[in-house]
Every structure is written in C-alpha cells, then in structure tokens.
Amino acid sequence: MANKRIAIAGFQHETNCYGATKAGLIEFEMADSWPGMLISAQVISETEGMNLPVAGFTEAAKATGFEVVPILWCSAEPSAQVSDHAFETICGMLLDGICKAGQIDGIYLDLHGAMVTEAFADGEGEILRRVREIVGPDVPVVASLDLHANVSAQMVEHADYLSIFRSYPHLDMAETGARCVPVLQRLLAGETLHKVFRTMPYLIPLHAQHTGSAPFNEIYQLPVRFERQKILAEIALGFTAADFPDTGPSCVAYAARAQQATVAVEEIVNLFVAREADIDCSMLSLEEAVLISRQSREKPVVLADVQDNAGAGGTSDTTGLLAVLIESGAKSVLMGLFHDPESAKEAHVAGEGALVKLAIGAKSNLAGHVPVNAEFEVLALGDGACRYTGEMYGGGVATLGKTAALRLVGHEAEVDLVLTSIRNQCLDRAHFTHIGLNPKNYSVICVKSTTHFRADFEPIAGEVFAVSSPGAFLCDLEKIPYTCITRRLPKTRETVFDTSKADSKKKILIL
Ligand SMILES: [Zn+2]
Numbered sequence: 001m002a003n004k005r006i007a008i009a010g011f012q013h014e015t016n017c018y019g020a021t022k023a024g025l026i027e028f029e030m031a032d033s034w035p036g037m038l039i040s041a042q043v044i045s046e047t048e049g050m051n052l053p054v055a056g057f058t059e060a061a062k063a064t065g066f067e068v069v070p071i072l073w074c075s076a077e078p079s080a081q082v083s084d085h086a087f088e089t090i091c092g093m094l095l096d097g098i099c100k101a102g103q104i105d106g107i108y109l110d111l112h113g114a115m116v117t118e119a120f121a122d123g124e125g126e127i128l129r130r131v132r133e134i135v136g137p138d139v140p141v142v143a144s145l146d147l148h149a150n151v152s153a154q155m156v157e158h159a160d161y162l163s164i165f166r167s168y169p170h171l172d173m174a175e176t177g178a179r180c181v182p183v184l185q186r187l188l189a190g191e192t193l194h195k196v197f198r199t200m201p202y203l204i205p206l207h208a209q210h211t212g213s214a215p216f217n218e219i220y221q222l223p224v225r226f227e228r229q230k231i232l233a234e235i236a237l238g239f240t241a242a243d244f245p246d247t248g249p250s251c252v253a254y255a256a257r258a259q260q261a262t263v264a265v266e267e268i269v270n271l272f273v274a275r276e277a278d279i280d281c282s283m284l285s286l287e288e289a290v291l292i293s294r295q296s297r298e299k300p301v302v303l304a305d306v307q308d309n310a311g312a313g314g315t316s317d318t319t320g321l322l323a324v325l326i327e328s329g330a331k332s333v334l335m336g337l338f339h340d341p342e343s344a345k346e347a348h349v350a351g352e353g354a355l356v357k358l359a360i361g362a363k364s365n366l367a368g369h370v371p372v373n374a375e376f377e378v379l380a381l382g383d384g385a386c387r388y389t390g391e392m393y394g395g396g397v398a399t400l401g402k403t404a405a406l407r408l409v410g411h412e413a414e415v416d417l418v419l420t421s422i423r424n425q426c427l428d429r430a431h432f433t434h435i436g437l438n439p440k441n442y443s444v445i446c447v448k449s450t451t452h453f454r455a456d457f458e459p460i461a462g463e464v465f466a467v468s469s470p471g472a473f474l475c476d477l478e479k480i481p482y483t484c485i486t487r488r489l490p491k492t493r494e495t496v497f498d499t500s501k502a503d504s505k506k507k508i509l510i511l
Pocket residue numbers: 146147148170
C-alpha cells in the first residue's frame with residue numbers, strides 16, 4: 001500500500017452546554033492538558049509517542065507505508081459551546097489544508113464527537129459533512145472519536161469508519177487512532193464496508209461509565225469478540241452535558257455484509273438493555289464524604305469531586321467539598337486542582353514560606369458558589385510545566401500556568417491544596433508530585449475529576465468514592481435542565497452509604 005497519501009487533522013472539543021465560558025480561538029491555540037494548536041509538520045513532531053489518537057494513527061500509518069500529510073491539530077479544554085468564530089476559522093484552515101495538499105487518497109480526522117458550536121449542535125457531523133463535500137464520495141474518510149462521543153447519523157453517514165475509545169479512563173487513545181489504519185487499507189483496496197448504526201434508549205452519567213466496572217467491562221468485550229469475525233463494532237457511551245437530540249450512547253458496526261453488522265449492533269443493544277440495572281450511579285453527599293474522611297485506613301481514600309471536573313467543562317474552582325472538610329476538622333487532606341489564577345498570583349507575590357490570606361475558588365461567577373477565606377502557608381511555587389507520569393497521559397506535558405502548593409493554617413483541619421492558572425483536570429499524581437506533594441503521604445485525596453483519575457490514583461488508594469458537591473458538570477441527570485435530549489434517564493439501583501455506622505467500610509446496596 002506504499003505511496004498512498006493520507007491527509008490527517010484533529011479538531012477536538014467536548015462541550016458542556018452548562019459550562020461557565022465558551023471556547024474561542026485562543027482556547028484552541030493555547031496549551032492545557034494537551035498541546036496547543038499544531039500546524040503541518042508539528043502535528044507529528046509534537047505528538048510523537050503520546051497517548052493521543054493522532055499519534056497512534058501516524059505511527060501505524062507510517063509503519064504501513066502510507067505517506068502522512070499533516071494539516072493541523074488542536075483541542076480546547078472542555079467548556080461551553082465553541083464560538084462560531086473559532087469553529088469557522090479552524091474548519092477553514094482544515095478544509096483549505098486538504099484542498100492544498102495535492103493528490104490525496106484518504107483522510108483521517110482526530111475528533112471528539114461531543115462538540116456543540118454556537119451554530120451547530122452536531123459539530124463533528126458538520127465537520128465531516130464539509131470534508132465529504134470537498135473530497136467527494138470516493139475518497140475514504142475515517143475518524144477516531146472519544147468514548148464520550150454523542151454519535152449522530154450525520155457523522156456515520158459522512159465517515160466511512162468511526163473508531164471509538166474502548167476504555168474510560170481513556171488508556172487506548174493512540175490504539176483507537178491506529179485502528180483506522182487497517183480499515184483505510186481495506187477501503188483503499190476497494191472493499192466495501194456496510195455500516196449499521198443504533199442508539200441506546202437511556203443516558204448514562206459519566207461517573208457511572210467506568211469501563212473497569214460492571215456492566216461496561218462486559219459490554220466492551222463484544223467489540224473484541226466481533227473483531228475475530230472481521231466485524232468492527234464501536235460503542236460510545238455519550239456525553240450527558242451536551243444538550244442536543246443525539247446525546248447518549250450508541251453503537252455502529254462495519255462489516256463486509258450488512259447482515260453481519262446488523263447482528264453485531266443488535267447484540268450490543270440487547271446487552272445494554274439487559275444490564276441497565278447494573279449501572280451504579282451512586283454518589284456520596286457532602287455529609288457522607290465527611291464521615292468517610294474520618295475513617296482510619298492503611299491507604300488513602302480518594303474523594304472525587306465529580307461535578308467540578310475541568311475535563312468535562314467544570315470550572316474546577318467550586319469549594320463545597322473544601323468547605324465541609326475544613327469545617328469538620330478533617331486531617332491529612334490533599335486537594336486539587338483549583339483553577340484560581342488570582343490566588344496563585346498572590347501566592348507568587350508572597351513567596352515560598354510566606355503566610356498569606358486568600359479567598360480560594362469561586363472565581364467563575366457560578367451562581368451560589370462562594371470562596372473559602374482562610375490563611376495559608378505557601379509551601380511551593382511553580383511555573384506549571386508538569387510532565388505526566390501516569391498510564392493515561394504518561395510522556396505528555398500538562399501546562400498549568402503559575403501554580404502554588406498551599407497549606408491551611410490556623411484551623412484544626414489539615415488541608416494542603418494545589419492552585420493552577422490554567423484549567424486542567426486532576427487525573428495524574430504528577431499534578432501533585434511536580435510541586436512537592438506526594439499523594440501517598442495523605443489519608444484523604446480529593447480530586448476534581450470524574451473517572452480519569454482512577455488510572456493513576458486507584459493503584460495507591462484503598463477506596464474511591466464519587467462525591468456530589470455542586471458544580472457545573474452535573475452527574476445527577478435529573479437536575480440538568482435539558483431542552484433537547486430524546487433519551488430517558490437510566491433506571492438503576494440506588495447505592496446508599498450507611499451513615500449510621502461511621503466506621504463501616506461497606507456500602508449498602510438497595511436493589
Ligand atoms: Zn472522554
């Protein structure tokens with residue numbers, strides 16, 4: 001398959017329609033959890049070896065003998081809608097790049113699948129429609145999507161193949177990009193792949209989508225089994241904070257015969273329906289989180305502030321959990337990452353070792369949120385270049401802006417926390433260790449993350465709990481003021497922590 005020229009590009013955004021701020025062009029240009037905007041050769045040189053779809057695709061494509069023609073790659077930290085200006089500018093660069101790339105035999109796109117723009121509810125459907133319009137029906141167009149994609153019929157129509165992550169935490173991003181390569185080979189060899197697309201009947205909150213737990217550990221076995229029969233089955237679990245008619249889980253299968261693809265998607269849908277009651281949507285209340293923080297343990301307990309996850313459009317500056325832990329006199333607590341550029345700047349002005357009075361958090365003007373006013377010792381300061389060490393992003397670099405490690409003083413409670421100046425999801429132990437705080441040395445680790453933190457924190461944790469503290473990324477779907485969704489909320493069992501026994505390590509299941 002030598003000498004086939006494949007144009008590659010990436011344009012990623014996961015849109016929380018209830019986020020505090022929109023994603024403008026500058027958000028796509030700047031570095032955050034991922035690199036800033038990459039143009040032409042940078043797309044390859046700046047992502048090489050990283051667990052990113054575009055990196056996995058490029059490596060596999062080169063090994064196959066494809067000539068890769070990089071155009072651009074960019075992403076913005078999840079937030080409210082992508083501005084029309086950003087969308088049109090980046091789409092324009094992408095389409096212009098394809099037009100100027102000369103003879104192209106195929107296209108690979110690194111997309112998310114849950115982008116909502118000011119003008120288009122189905123951002124990726126519109127990107128794929130425009131790309132297809134330019135290249136025509138005969139040039140294969142393949143794309144990789146996030147497991148949180150809200151896949152639409154429009155996306156399926158305009159792409160010859162969509163590969164989708166199969167793990168949450170997303171450990172298989174590069175692998176998902178690479179899966180597009182053999183499919184492109186088949187398409188370029190003239191094979192026809194029939195596609196069948198189905199949507200699931202109910203939504204799944206993200207804190208219940210962990211693929212290491214039931215029922216998703218079982219559901220994600222199916223694509224592996226189908227692959228042995230040369231059927232490509234892809235499953236998305238959806239992103240619940242994007243409010244449009246196609247929000248929700250779905251599956252799409254590709255096979256040489258349409259009947260094979262139909263059988264595959266039916267089996268997947270049937271398993272989703274059969275296993276609905278196994279989905280665990282439970283969260284601890286703040287009062288329950290305080291009780292948990294008081295239990296003595298050999299290993300740290302992780303309290304996940306799941307509704308303030310920057311990686312899902314949260315502001316990463318809500319203070320509900322911090323306030324109750326201080327009030328209750330909690331001991332040996334580590335917490336991060338607070339997006340608070342103002343306080344980080346004040347800590348830098350004060351200097352390491354100084355005592356400084358700060359109003360932590362609540363800078364995003366979310367209704368009902370207030371800062372925590374207290375005195376802190378500045379333990380350490382940093383410039384925010386943080387090399388990930390965990391399995392999910394290891395090798396990549398987080399750009400956190402000015403950072404500060406702080407220790408609460410003048411209170412019974414023992415709390416250390418990390419401030420950043422650029423919003424990042426707290427999912428890697430390096431977010432703490434790079435500024436001198438080792439999570440292993442604490443009894444309670446509070447992370448502003450929904451599920452990704454599990455990859456790097458579960459290995460050192462005794463137990464992990466999702467906590468329901470107010471934030472811009474609602475995991476309690478009943479509280480989201482949806483206007484467009486078409487699918488129902490899940491019927492799941494309630495899992496309730498037994499608050500009558502503060503020492504109980506067991507959760508009580510009420511079926
Ligand atoms: Zn995702």
